[in-house]
Amino acid sequence: MLSLYVSGTSPVHRAPAGLKLAVLAALGVTLFAIDRLELVAGAFVLVVALGLLGARLPARSLTSQIRSVWIWLAALFCFHLLVTGPLVGAVAVLRLLTLVVAAAVVTATTRVTALVAVIEWLASPLRAFGVRPARIGLVIAMTLRFIPLVADRAARLREAQAARGADRLRLGLVVPLLVQVLRMATTVGEALDARGADDAPARRHRLGTA
Amino acid sequence: MPWGRRAERATAESTAALPSTAIELRGVAHSYGDRPVLTDLSVTLTERRVGVIGANGSGKSTFARLLNGLVVPAEGSVLVDGLDTRTQSREVRRRVGFVFQDPDAQIVHPTVEEDLAFGPHNQRLPAGETARRVEEALLRYDLAGHRDHPAHLLSGGQKQLLAIAGVLVMHPRRIVFDEPTTLLDLANTRRVARVIQELEQDVVVVTHHLDLLDDFDRVLVFEEGRLVADGPPGETVPWYIARAT
Numbered sequence: 476m477l478s479l480y481v482s483g484t485s486p487v488h489r490a491p492a493g494l495k496l497a498v499l500a501a502l503g504v505t506l507f508a509i510d511r512l513e514l515v516a517g518a519f520v521l522v523v524a525l526g527l528l529g530a531r532l533p534a535r536s537l538t539s540q541i542r543s544v545w546i547w548l549a550a551l552f553c554f555h556l557l558v559t560g561p562l563v564g565a566v567a568v569l570r571l572l573t574l575v576v577a578a579a580v581v582t583a584t585t586r587v588t589a590l591v592a593v594i595e596w597l598a599s600p601l602r603a604f605g606v607r608p609a610r611i612g613l614v615i616a617m618t619l620r621f622i623p624l625v626a627d628r629a630a631r632l633r634e635a636q637a638a639r640g641a642d643r644l645r646l647g648l649v650v651p652l653l654v655q656v657l658r659m660a661t662t663v664g665e666a667l668d669a670r671g672a673d674d675a676p677a678r679r680h681r682l683g684t685a
Numbered sequence: 686m687p688w689g690r691r692a693e694r695a696t697a698e699s700t701a702a703l704p705s706t707a708i709e710l711r712g713v714a715h716s717y718g719d720r721p722v723l724t725d726l727s728v729t730l731t732e733r734r735v736g737v738i739g740a741n742g743s744g745k746s747t748f749a750r751l752l753n754g755l756v757v758p759a760e761g762s763v764l765v766d767g768l769d770t771r772t773q774s775r776e777v778r779r780r781v782g783f784v785f786q787d788p789d790a791q792i793v794h795p796t797v798e799e800d801l802a803f804g805p806h807n808q809r810l811p812a813g814e815t816a817r818r819v820e821e822a823l824l825r826y827d828l829a830g831h832r833d834h835p836a837h838l839l840s841g842g843q844k845q846l847l848a849i850a851g852v853l854v855m856h857p858r859r860i861v862f863d864e865p866t867t868l869l870d871l872a873n874t875r876r877v878a879r880v881i882q883e884l885e886q887d888v889v890v891v892t893h894h895l896d897l898l899d900d901f902d903r904v905l906v907f908e909e910g911r912l913v914a915d916g917p918p919g920e921t922v923p924w925y926i927a928r929a930t
Binding site: 480481482586587588613616617619620623624627659662663665666667668669670671672673 | 750753755774775778779782783785787789790791792793794795796799802803804807808832833835836837851852855
């Protein structure tokens, strides 16, 4: 989600983000309600076809997501081999694989702002309790923005420590990283003020398209 | 040619009518805790291009932050076109944009296009106008090819251009730059310098890169929280260099 969006104009790209998330949720519920291998396999093929043909995504945008979880899927299959049997294991693995690919299709075809707009819409009933949904959306967007930045700062600190002879990962990294992050947070707060974040209107509550 | 002439013209047309701003500081003093950073400062800025120089810790950045209300003075007042930054900070910030030294702290959305739309959205501009301004900025700063690019993967120069563009799409009348080239290499420093040179808006630039100020109208020199020199760059910059060496 941090950098998975692949720009495009396919029907899947143009579909409303809320619809895509709803379909993803429904798919998750349905997959866990069925336990026949051929049905789950069929769903997997459909989802892959939707990604490659419907959304015209490059295969690597799907395979990269599978690569990041394959070790867990393999472990799950081994567990089922020992405890329940290969058929149940295959269904369990294929079920998760289908959901991973479906989630990859959604994130690759939907801008973060569109996803955030859906979350804001979902959070809009909280307005009655004084919660500002636009703030929730901003927090989510900023989290996605700053995760790689903080990771980059941590990597720089590790390099700086290594350059001074600390060749193992040390707990001492935490304090300087925290200091840097807090310092940056002050500037980010100023930047939000400078860019009028306090003036932000309540978003129009409709499900945005990608 | 790093960015298109057609796009430059389009942006120039959209900002050419911007009126200039007058910023007045009256008897301003400020401190962080017990540490005074600015003392007895009274100055009025009406020139189109104002440079601010001085050693580290001389009060330059605090001065810059005073100009759009990011910092409210402990004593005295700051008026932007007559608006007091203490009581009318929102309106002041609409008139005076701010570009930070570290663009990473200024870019708040994950992708380039989304970040550009952040300011106009906060200004409650219609979606069509926001899209037009974003498109214009993407073209002008050669970022169109990076529209959906994650901001953290941009180069240092591209990040600074994005930070500047993120302020420009809000159409401020004056832009304050706080050491905009400090983290950049030579090529990107020149590029950002050219961007500042071509801006239609009034600018205040805090910098250690003295070359940047050659064609400026006025340069302020700060030393230990005091304004110690004020005049055209031809006089103040050599004076500052002689004093620093």
